[in-house]
Amino acid sequence: MSQNHYQVLGVAPTAPAAEIKRAYRQLVVRYHPDKHGGDVRFEDQFKAVAVAYRVLSDPGRRATYDFQLAQTARRADEARRQQQHRPATQHVYGVPMPPPAPLRTRPPAGSHERHYQTIPRQRTRFNRRDWTLTLLFILGIALFTLAVKVTMDRVTATSNYEDGLRAYGQQQLAAAYSFMDETLHFRPDYAPALRRRGELELLVNRDPRAARADFQAALLQPQPRQVAANMLYRLARCETELGLSTAAELSLSRALALDSTLSAAHLARGKARLLDLNQPEKGLADLNRGLAQRRRAGAATPWHYVQVRGLALTALGRYDAARNEYFQVLQAHPRDGRTHFLLGRLAARTGDPAAACEFYRRALRLGYEYARTAETECP
Missing domain, CATH: 1.25.40.10 (Tetratricopeptide repeat domain)
Known part of the structure; x- marks a missing residue:
């Protein structure tokens, strides 16, 4: 027959199974020999419809049939191209055409006819190079994560510190203390925030012990001489309130060693030496020096x-x-x-x-x- 199975059923090659089944039922009724008095033509058409449906209704047979149609179409295209590109000296007529390739009439072999070989599972083994690369990769991720965290903590701490300074300048002491405390949450060793929080501990919370701890932590970091001297003076104030007279005198002496023009430290040390350490002569000398500095400064x-x-x-x-x-x-x-x-x-x-x-x-x-x-x- 010149028609393929799709043409016999009148459906497209991409038709779904439901459409093929519906076309088959219609054609069976139309070409049934009993309706045409045993006419041989309708009987042949009825058989062709049955054969076409038997092939196209089975997915495996249909796939094989589609493959054969594709191969036939490809060979026809090749023959057509060869005919179009035939040399001028070749005779068009009288040249025997190559015999057509035999059609494949057997469906592909099933799984029971195929021979499979079980591939044994091999246990994955890491060598020293693999372990080294893996550890380096993990270490790189850890270092990258740590760098991102440190950077974000520093940015957040700097932002909070600047907000705290603004609040401090506006005399919003409680808000300034909160900002400084938040700054030290992200950067516990940030000396400027430690110094400011220590000052606020004295001004807001009246807690000389906590202020002393902040000043001592800040002094562990490198500081300009005048800033360090001022912090030592405030540290001595905390120690005086805590009854640590000897420690207070030592802190004031360190402050004056850094900045001898700090009149407040002279006055505080003179008072401590007089009232707490019973050293009236040294105390009087400090008081004279501090008051003279204040007078020269016009304070x-x-x-x-x-x-x-x-x-x-x-x-x-x-x-x-x-x-x-x-x-x-x-x-x-x-x-x-x-x-x-x-x-x-x-x-x-x-x-x-x-x-x-x-x-x-x-x-x-x-x-x-x-x-x-x-x-x-x-x-």
Whole structure:
């Protein structure tokens, strides 16, 4: 027959199985010999339809048939191209055509006819080179991850520190402390944040122990001389509040070794040497130096330290000089009860109980309650 099975059923080569089955049923009814009185032509067509459906309804047979059709079409195309490119000297007619290749009538062999050889599974073994490459790869990933984390932590810490500085400048101390604390969460050894948080521990939380820990950690990092001197001064303040007099004097001495112009450190060390370490001569020298530096710088006179210098002069038996210090303070602050009390103690030490009692009474009237015990001893 000149028609292939698809043409017999009237369907396309890409038709699905359902369409092939539907076409088969229609053609079987149309070409059934009983409807045509046993006409041989319809009987042949009926058989051709049955054969076509038997091949196309089976997926395996259909695949084989499609392959044969493709091979036949390819050979026909090759023959057509050879005919078109025939040399001019070759006769077109009378040349015998090559015999057609035999059609494959047997379906492909099934799995029971094929011979498979089981390939044994081989156990994968790593050699030294494989292990080295694997470890280097893992190490590279770990180093890359660590580098990314460190970079992100530094960027976040820097951003929080800048926000904390702005809040500090705007006197938003609680917000500044939170930003500094967050900065140190990402960079625990960041000295500027440690220094600022230490200052805020004193200003906001009133926690000299925590502030001392922050200043000590910051001083472990390289610092400019003046910054380090200022931190040592603040560290000494914390140690003074904690009752660590010897440590406070050592911190103030280190601060002055770095910056001898730090008048606050001179004054603080003079007070510590006088009141805590019982060294009036050294204390007086520090107080004189610190007050002189303040005066040369044109800064305001810290009258509290003038009172402390009066105490140092009293301890050294220089009563007239001490009295002059106290009267200087009274000229600036005439209603300072503490100064009146100190004048009373000086009068009592110089053998003038009447003047001492008068100064004690004035101190009490000005609200200085520490003078009450001394006043009770007056007649």
